[in-house]
Amino acid sequence: MFYYFFESRSSRKDAPVVVWLTGGPGCSGSLALFYENGPFKLTDDLSLKWNDFGWDKESNLIYIDQPTGTGFSYSTSESDIRATSEEAAVDFYDFLQAFFKKHPEYAKNDFFITGESYAGHYIPAFANEVQKRNKLKQGIQINLKGIAIGNGLTNPVIQYKADRDYALSTKIIDKSEYNDLSSSASECQQAAQACASKNSSSACTDAYSTCNSYFSSILDAAGGDINYYDIRKKCEGSLCYDFSNVEKFLNQKNVKDALGVKNIEYVSCSSAVQTAMAGDELKNFAVYIPPLLQNGVKVLLYAGEFDLICNWLGNSRWVEDLKWPGYSTAPSTDFIVDNKKCGLTKGKGPLTFLKVFGAGHLVPMDQPKASLEMLSRWIQGKPL
Template identity: 25%
Template structure:
């Protein structure tokens, strides 16, 4: 069966494509913006077929920036970022019982100010696939090179966007991938490779960047949010020497402190500390200091919803039920021009991909990009304990940038939307911002504030302005 499947997939070998999508099941009428989907083959034999969604700016697509958007995971579909975070349409969650699930326009889509390409990467994510079994093996290094090749080929088939300002963007685990892709593009430009890309900078939200440090910061964050006592926090910091991941198993005092910390936090949803913890629905125990979101996996939730319960606590995972129904519907896949048979079942996050996290520190990529004059925006939901903003500020400190604008609030409609700080070196600028009350990831929780943030930053305005 596997051989037959690969032979079938091979019939699409080397075939890049793009199709205009004028309407979608669940949306009334034609889409009021330009929307395109397609595949671009990468690799020596183009065995990896990366699927993408492209939405043109709703403002001035001929002039507005072009953003490449990467959803995290690794293995989470671009469609999740498109629908639940920054894309032009979303589900009407107030009408959950319609079939197909009802789509509505997103008033806070980032396509209000930019054109956006959403890519299912790495291979095995979303609707991306390989024509060979070996092609499914990937890593952070390979994914970043695949995406660089993707962008070169995409701009060759869309040359009218080659002069638009280009930004590489993404969140969560893509905090590792985004600066790597931007760095490859910068190198390609320096080497004179075609097409030259008008790279201006990058954005990362709630990012993994320096993995162990990011995860270690969860303990400090929990203390600052009053989830741990000062006695327990100080004891753990002393006994564990500030390292709660690489623990010597002979260090009994540290292990005992970590057991108490996990007990304090076992019912906290680390994706958004104020929301119910749906991981308790899963039979698999959860630990605070492992590298995953800490929420229940979608399949656990979907199985749970099938069980009769008299009283079901609301969980954020409820919002994801609609996307499983919608994306696996044949009429939807036909409208999106999916190559039938290439992906047996669409999943929001594919945790079974063959992927090596062979890069766990991208601080130097940030350093090199900033030295070359590129702009950076780093933002964090301040209620996110997956990759807390405290850890993000620590790795930013390693860049040794000068602070040109001290920590201060930024506002939307007269209300504090978060806090921001601006850094400069001799040629570049980095802006960091928190998003007040947002979790992992910020645009899913506070879309209005995040649109205001990206609008100001892309326009080269301070976040503290009122653009």
């Protein structure tokens, strides 16, 4: 399993270890590394420059290409391509064991799992796996302190239902178009609920097809070329952003030689991994959150206000649905950075939700300073 590891720029021996998981499923950690919160930014001439707001300023930082088949992580056996987030969780745990065995000086440091998008599935499952193994006293004990999910897909039944409401509230569709979508919205709801209740591969694969068709209908109603990761922009390319430079950069011979991946062709997102996990997408991973909270693991859910596909409205609704004691009546407060209102936050105890202003799906890319400040306060236990 391929990974990048960057020691904290703070040089603190007790700096926490933060792992970042990119979503997809099947998209490489290199995307976040070079375009979001890594130590470096990739320039148009394929050179690297320091990122003043890299998360390594506050932590030791790991990016992993996972599940197997993603980015530079590969296997010679097709049986190693995972079909569920729970299967991927076992590989993730094995990776952590190997990492901390190789770097025992970090094993006692506070450990946080972060990521975005499909990591809304990964992170709850992975954190649960770590907690389970810790309780069984298996392997090296991992000092899991918190998880943070940005614009994640975690509870699809609630989140898909919110997509149409979000589209109407932001005026990318009108009331007539909203009403026209009611039938396909209902079909998605029924299919998603069937997946949740039956938890079978066939029901969940059917739900994947039905709900993606429904989401495509929303995009068509919104004009077809809208960037569903940031409704302020047009969709350009297969990922709605031009990330082609990272493929050009990582497929250079000298870069591959330096990384020790000479015979692997880098692709930002793996269609094989995405296809394999089609039956996983509509499953509800919010069920893992309450046990984590009850065991003292801090949970931060944050979402950029202009993302459609994993919008803040759907995320806020599934967090409310957790019915965590005291959360529903907790007041919303401003998230202030440099005397500027950068969002709204709500929390109770270990559970926090943050709506980030001026950002789409990729919060650290759109609001780098605010996202670094968010991370800094959160890992230090300060209120946002």
